Amino acid sequence: MGRKFVVGGNWKMNGTKSQINEILSFLKTGPLNSNTEVIIGVPAVYLDYVQSNSPANVHVAAQNCYKAEKGAFTGETSPAMLKDIGVNWVILGHSERRQIFGESDELVADKVAFALSSGLKVIACIGETLDEREAGKTEAVVFRQTQAIANKIKDWSNVVIAYEPVWAIGTGKTATPAQAQEVHKSLRDWFAKNISKEVADSIRIQYGGSVTGANCQELGSQPDIDGFLVGGASLKPEFVNIVNARQ
Numbered sequence: 369m370g371r372k373f374v375v376g377g378n379w380k381m382n383g384t385k386s387q388i389n390e391i392l393s394f395l396k397t398g399p400l401n402s403n404t405e406v407i408i409g410v411p412a413v414y415l416d417y418v419q420s421n422s423p424a425n426v427h428v429a430a431q432n433c434y435k436a437e438k439g440a441f442t443g444e445t446s447p448a449m450l451k452d453i454g455v456n457w458v459i460l461g462h463s464e465r466r467q468i469f470g471e472s473d474e475l476v477a478d479k480v481a482f483a484l485s486s487g488l489k490v491i492a493c494i495g496e497t498l499d500e501r502e503a504g505k506t507e508a509v510v511f512r513q514t515q516a517i518a519n520k521i522k523d524w525s526n527v528v529i530a531y532e533p534v535w536a537i538g539t540g541k542t543a544t545p546a547q548a549q550e551v552h553k554s555l556r557d558w559f560a561k562n563i564s565k566e567v568a569d570s571i572r573i574q575y576g577g578s579v580t581g582a583n584c585q586e587l588g589s590q591p592d593i594d595g596f597l598v599g600g601a602s603l604k605p606e607f608v609n610i611v612n613a614r615q
């Protein structure tokens with residue numbers, strides 16, 4: 369189907385310069401499958417350093433950015449600033465942003481639209497909580513989150529969706545390959561029905577939530593899983609195995 373496998377490493381609020389040098393070292397050693405697009409999500413303070421020191425086959429992403437080019441927004445980073453230091457990707461709408469920092473569907477969608485219009489590529493995160501899953505609301509939640517973005521953008525070519533069930537993030541409770549595939553398939557069907565068949569066929573949907581070197585191959589063999597967004601394991605050498613999950 370021609371969707372390039374895409375693996376992101378979301379470092380979250382982790383890393384010192386010496387730890388980052390170790391990560392860059394195992395990324396340089398790899399080898400990283402050239403059929404996989406690799407993107408590392410780096411804390412803002414280290415973006416410039418990592419952008420300057422990462423291997424050419426690894427893209428760098430911010431973990432957040434604001435919906436304005438500049439101005440009185442203390443503590444925020446603009447897409448223009450990211451572009452200025454050569455960073456072309458941003459992760460938006462991560463469940464930690466939504467839950468801890470209170471980002472609404474509306475704000476996430478505004479950020480996605482502004483980042484795209486500024487020339488960034490976006491990993492847009494969606495996913496249900498355990499309560500929502502147990503209440504049978506998984507589809508309703510991920511469709512609502514995706515619809516909010518669809519209300520603000522027309523062109524999906526620079527968007528990767530990361531489906532991350534909140535209950536699987538950092539918990540060691542991975543969704544089974546069948547559970548993940550079921551939601552990915554539903555999302556692709558949603559795109560076919562609500563956006564277009566072309567977007568449904570081409571959009572890449574990552575799975576995120578306790579992905580490891582041990583479970584990545586089975587997850588990555590599912591037909592609608594086009595890669596991963598990896599948290600904890602992206603700080604460790606096993607990230608190379610996850611990048612190479614689909615050979």
Ligand SMILES: O=C[C@H](O)COP(=O)(O)O
Nearest residue numbers: 378537538577578599600
């Ligand atoms: O963005 C990454 C996800 O939150 C997954 O984190 P995790 O791999 O540590 O569960």
